[in-house]
Amino acid sequence: SESSQFCDAGIGYGESCGVSSSSSTKLLIKGGTVVNAHEMEVADVYVEDGIIVAVRPNIKVGDDVTVLDATGKFVMPGGIDPHTHLDMEFMGSGTIDDFFSGQAAALAGGTTMHIDFVIPVNGSLLSGLEAYEKKSKKSCMDYGFHMAITKWDEVVSKEMEIMVNEKGINSFKFFMAYKGSFMINDELLLQAFKKCKSLGALAMVHAENGDAVYEGQRRMIELGITGPEGHALSSPQWLNFRKRLEGEATARAIKLAGFVNTPLYVVHVMSIDAMEEISKARKSGLKVIGEPVVSGLVLNDSWLWDPDFITAAKYVMSPPIRAAGHGKALQAALSMGTLQLVGTDHCTFNSTQKALGIDDFQKIPNGVNGIEERMHLVWDTMVESGQISVTDYVRVTSTECARIFNIYPRKGAIRAGSDADIIILNPNSSFEISAKSHHSRSDTNVYEGWRGKEATAPSLGGPWWL
Ligand code: URP
Numbered sequence: 001s002e003s004s005q006f007c008d009a010g011i012g013y014g015e016s017c018g019v020s021s022s023s024s025t026k027l028l029i030k031g032g033t034v035v036n037a038h039e040m041e042v043a044d045v046y047v048e049d050g051i052i053v054a055v056r057p058n059i060k061v062g063d064d065v066t067v068l069d070a071t072g073k074f075v076m077p078g079g080i081d082p083h084t085h086l087d088m089e090f091m092g093s094g095t096i097d098d099f100f101s102g103q104a105a106a107l108a109g110g111t112t113m114h115i116d117f118v119i120p121v122n123g124s125l126l127s128g129l130e131a132y133e134k135k136s137k138k139s140c141m142d143y144g145f146h147m148a149i150t151k152w153d154e155v156v157s158k159e160m161e162i163m164v165n166e167k168g169i170n171s172f173k174f175f176m177a178y179k180g181s182f183m184i185n186d187e188l189l190l191q192a193f194k195k196c197k198s199l200g201a202l203a204m205v206h207a208e209n210g211d212a213v214y215e216g217q218r219r220m221i222e223l224g225i226t227g228p229e230g231h232a233l234s235s236p237q238w239l240n241f242r243k244r245l246e247g248e249a250t251a252r253a254i255k256l257a258g259f260v261n262t263p264l265y266v267v268h269v270m271s272i273d274a275m276e277e278i279s280k281a282r283k284s285g286l287k288v289i290g291e292p293v294v295s296g297l298v299l300n301d302s303w304l305w306d307p308d309f310i311t312a313a314k315y316v317m318s319p320p321i322r323a324a325g326h327g328k329a330l331q332a333a334l335s336m337g338t339l340q341l342v343g344t345d346h347c348t349f350n351s352t353q354k355a356l357g358i359d360d361f362q363k364i365p366n367g368v369n370g371i372e373e374r375m376h377l378v379w380d381t382m383v384e385s386g387q388i389s390v391t392d393y394v395r396v397t398s399t400e401c402a403r404i405f406n407i408y409p410r411k412g413a414i415r416a417g418s419d420a421d422i423i424i425l426n427p428n429s430s431f432e433i434s435a436k437s438h439h440s441r442s443d444t445n446v447y448e449g450w451r452g453k454e455a456t457a458p459s460l461g462g463p464w465w466l
């Protein structure tokens with residue numbers, strides 16, 4: 001439903017963010033290449049009060065309009081990140097980025113909307129939503145909410161109805177991992193999928209075999225492997241244990257969702273095994289959506305063996321970042337349409353928080369950054385290399401997410417009537433990503449030293465790169 005699932009922080013966010021926005025509410029972006037998911041053309045974009053009024057060549061305007069020359073640049077819908085965790089309590093810590101710093105980072109990197117996961121309070125969805133409504137008061141850009149489901153009972157089932165019918169939240173994430181905390185078993189997963197089906201809501205899964213991951217972790221500790229590499233290994237290497245378990249859980253979730261005939265969205269697809277299950281399912285006609293995250297697309301697990309604990313620990317997330325080769329295969333799957341959209345799973349902890357697991361990798365808070373880097377890294381690894389077109393770039397970073405979560409064409413498109421969540425990307429620019437200059441509060445960055453292109457969000461108070 002087109003509803004309150006997402007909140008509009010409004011264009012006049014200058015005061016709340018402490019960033020001076022343009023005094024004029026009329027803006028003409030001239031001469032750029034306007035890119036949508038299906039076409040691109042050289043055109044002007046005229047914006048009034050945060051809404052796109054016209055897109056066509058040679059728009060004439062009066063003196064009261066701010067004019068930006070975008071010649072030689074790409075004018076695109078702002079990125080939409082379908083998967084973030086801002087201000088989340090997790091594994092005994094709280095993420096270092098809240099709704100202000102995380103969103104400032106997003107905007108700096110060309111992402112103008114994100115969808116965050118509400119975490120229930122003691123299993124209560126209503127209390128969880130109340131808490132997240134408070135947390136998100138410091139927002140400076142548009143955002144939406146999915147709801148995580150961390151246990152299953154009749155109360156939760158009833159609360160799901162309220163979420164869909166009254167609160168505008170219609171996507172629910174279920175955890176097949178994190179045994180002892182968020183995980184629910186197959187019997188409950190099936191009930192949950194049935195509920196999604198009856199509500200017309202979208203079921204999302206974190207697909208790992210939680211029981212086996214738990215067992216694998218115990219084996220590592222028994223073998224005396226307590227460092228971050230234990231997170232990747234979690235079993236003798238020849239079994240490729242955790243990879244197989246992601247494929248297994250993905251297949252199981254797909255089969256259960258297929259059994260009740262409800263669509264399924266698989267979050268953070270990290271391995272070839274999981275991707276191939278999604279590919280098979282889609283070929284057989286099942287409605288399955290696969291979301292790779294930028295860490296899974298561009299990184300590999302070699303960092304987990306770094307002798308410096310803090311360096312290794314910053315790469316710990318679940319499902320784990322895989323061995324070299326998986327990322328390339330996920331990129332190919334994204335370019336061929338087997339996987340549909342790119343998220344980040346932005347979930348940042350600083351070095352002192354990661355150090356909670358210095359004697360035991362199981363205690364390292366799971367999560368990596370990415371909200372600020374996603375647009376840059378997808379461009380540099382996928383467009384620059386010729387794997388996807390510029391129009392595909394818009395599709396996988398923005399339009400597809402808007403479509404899936406019912407906010408298209410208000411978001412995800414440069415066309416008359418859409419929100420002016422616009423970015424201008426300069427393909428001839430280049431800068432280096434670093435924890436020293438990024439906008440996240442984290443003191444580390446898993447993309448340290450990677451390069452990106454300047455992307456400004458002019459109607460949202462940019463340019464940020466000057
Ligand atoms: O390691 C991760 N992914 N942390 C965030 C929680 C989740 O499972 O998405």
Ligand code: ZN
Nearest residue numbers: 008010142419
């Ligand atoms: Zn807006």
Ligand code: ZN
Nearest residue numbers: 206267268318
């Ligand atoms: Zn997850």
Ligand code: ZN
Nearest residue numbers: 083084085345
């Ligand atoms: Zn996540």
